[in-house]
Amino acid sequence: xxxxxxxxxxxxxxxxxxxxxxxxxxxxxxxxxxxxxxxxxxxxxxxxxxxxxxxxxxxxxxxxxxxxxxxxxxxxxxxxxxxxxxxxxxxxxxxxxxxxxxxxxxxxxxxxxxxxxxxxxxxxxxxxxxxxxxxxxxxxxxxxxxxxxxxxxxxxxxxxxxxxxxxxxxxxxxxxxxxxxxxxxxxxxxxxxxxxxxxxxxxxxxxxxxxxxxxxxxxxxxxxxxxxxxxxxxxxxxxxxxxxxxxxxxxxxxxxxxxxxxxxxxxxxxxxxxxxxxxxxxxxxxxxxxxxxxxxxxxxxxxxxxxxxxxxxxxxxxxxxxxxxxxxxxxxxxxxxxxxxxxxxxxxxxxxxxxxxxxxxxxxxxxxxxxxxxxxxxxxxxxxxxxxxxxxxxxxxxxxxxxxxxxxxxxxxxxxxxxxxxxxxxxxxxxxxxxxxxxxxxxxxxxxxxxxxxxxxxxxxxxxxxxxxxxxxxxxxxxxx
Numbered sequence: 001x002x003x004x005x006x007x008x009x010x011x012x013x014x015x016x017x018x019x020x021x022x023x024x025x026x027x028x029x030x031x032x033x034x035x036x037x038x039x040x041x042x043x044x045x046x047x048x049x050x051x052x053x054x055x056x057x058x059x060x061x062x063x064x065x066x067x068x069x070x071x072x073x074x075x076x077x078x079x080x081x082x083x084x085x086x087x088x089x090x091x092x093x094x095x096x097x098x099x100x101x102x103x104x105x106x107x108x109x110x111x112x113x114x115x116x117x118x119x120x121x122x123x124x125x126x127x128x129x130x131x132x133x134x135x136x137x138x139x140x141x142x143x144x145x146x147x148x149x150x151x152x153x154x155x156x157x158x159x160x161x162x163x164x165x166x167x168x169x170x171x172x173x174x175x176x177x178x179x180x181x182x183x184x185x186x187x188x189x190x191x192x193x194x195x196x197x198x199x200x201x202x203x204x205x206x207x208x209x210x211x212x213x214x215x216x217x218x219x220x221x222x223x224x225x226x227x228x229x230x231x232x233x234x235x236x237x238x239x240x241x242x243x244x245x246x247x248x249x250x251x252x253x254x255x256x257x258x259x260x261x262x263x264x265x266x267x268x269x270x271x272x273x274x275x276x277x278x279x280x281x282x283x284x285x286x287x288x289x290x291x292x293x294x295x296x297x298x299x300x301x302x303x304x305x306x307x308x309x310x311x312x313x314x315x316x317x318x319x320x321x322x323x324x325x326x327x328x329x330x331x332x333x334x335x336x337x338x339x340x341x342x343x344x345x346x347x348x349x350x351x352x353x354x355x356x357x358x359x360x361x362x363x364x365x366x367x368x369x370x371x372x373x374x375x376x377x378x379x380x381x382x383x384x385x386x387x388x389x390x391x392x393x394x395x396x397x398x399x400x401x402x403x404x405x406x407x408x409x410x411x412x413x414x415x416x417x418x419x420x421x422x423x424x425x426x427x428x429x430x431x432x433x434x435x436x437x438x439x440x441x442x443x444x445x446x447x448x449x450x451x452x453x454x455x456x457x458x459x460x461x462x463x464x465x466x467x468x469x470x471x472x473x474x475x476x477x478x479x480x481x
């Protein structure tokens with residue numbers, strides 16, 4: 001297989017050393033790659049060519065096939081080029097650079113996404129597979145059902161999620177946002193919103209009601225009034241700022257609230273914002289947006305967002321040999337987020353010890369979310385011997401994804417189990433999990449508890465929550481309200 005001449009090559013990538021995972025955004029060809037004309041026949045009687053149009057359904061199916069083949073080829077080349085065995089897995093998002101049908105603005109629209117482990121991918125016989133079936137069924141990826149209409153899919157992980165491993169744009173000639181005058185910084189954010197097609201003005205310095213920029217999105221149906229708060233921080237924004245923004249949105253009768261910062265957000269902030277009309281823009285995302293819309297800015301000398309210092313993982317390239325993989329499966333089609341908490345008693349050690357969709361590993365690397373392999377739908381890697389000495393519980397929880405299934409509960413969560421796997425992915429045993437119940441949207445699957453001997457025993461969970469992940473993590477000391 002080889003890349004056709006003229007295919008796009010826009011790429012963004014980041015490497016997660018602790019998880020040995022490469023995360024990429026890869027540009028895919030547009031719908032025009034599949035010709036509208038199915039065949040051309042010369043008619044000698046009139047000395048003309050007669051074109052036969054390609055049926056819309058056939059053209060869409062061919063386009064999906066092209067996208068799936070591109071995704072498989074990218075992963076094939078990546079694993080083949082990995083001479084030093086640095087990749088345990090690849091998280092790949094395929095996008096097209098086109099006008100978003102919802103906003104009319106130019107955007108990167110994700111049409112395909114997949115996470116694949118090397119052991120699974122290298123076991124495929126690519127010359128014999130159906131590309132679409134291989135991507136969506138064999139590798140459990142997602143592919144837009146109508147990519148010609150630019151209906152996006154949700155990436156499991158993006159390069160920005162890796163944090164400081166992402167190479168950001170910017171140079172020494174660009175203004176340092178940390179050193180910028182506060183009023184100038186607010187004006188820059190207003191400029192960004194205007195460059196994104198919105199109406200935006202900065203507010204007066206006094207009696208602004210907690211609003212730094214007033215914006216209006218003119219997009220029909222999904223647009224409306226937006227209140228923007230700007231935080232020029234160097235350390236993680238506290239959850240209280242996100243709660244205050246939500247109150248401002250309600251008081252102002254706005255459709256949406258946006259918090260823009262030069263720093264980042266912890267899991268408590270993301271958990272509180274989940275399912276609410278709030279958007280959190282971190283420093284690295286802000287720099288990317290500025291450059292994408294022709295504006296300038298950097299964050300310090302290195303151009304990156306500051307993060308709280310964190311200890312290095314036990315190994316920068318290889319996970320400890322004594323780890324286990326916990327693979328989780330269940331019946332039903334409800335989309336769930338499976339998360340883990342490292343606790344002392346019933347309290348999580350810190351926000352950073354809550355592993356979920358916006359924090360994929362603990363600071364020491366002892367717990368890490370992994371791409372799942374069949375028959376599992378979620379997977380967590382844990383090195384029990386490397387957990388902090390103060391930790392005596394390792395708790396697994398599941399919650400309905402409110403974006404994928406806004407009206408779902410856990411009544412369809414049945415026949416669930418946890419597979420205990422060794423580093424070679426050989427099954428060591430199975431642990432049964434309680435079924436979900438109607439009107440509950442989050443559930444404690446169970447917890448591993450450290451005994452005096454140092455061994456870890458599994459205790460079945462079963463406690464459910466109607467208030468979703470937000471209510472559940474409050475029981476473990478994470479501040480979300």
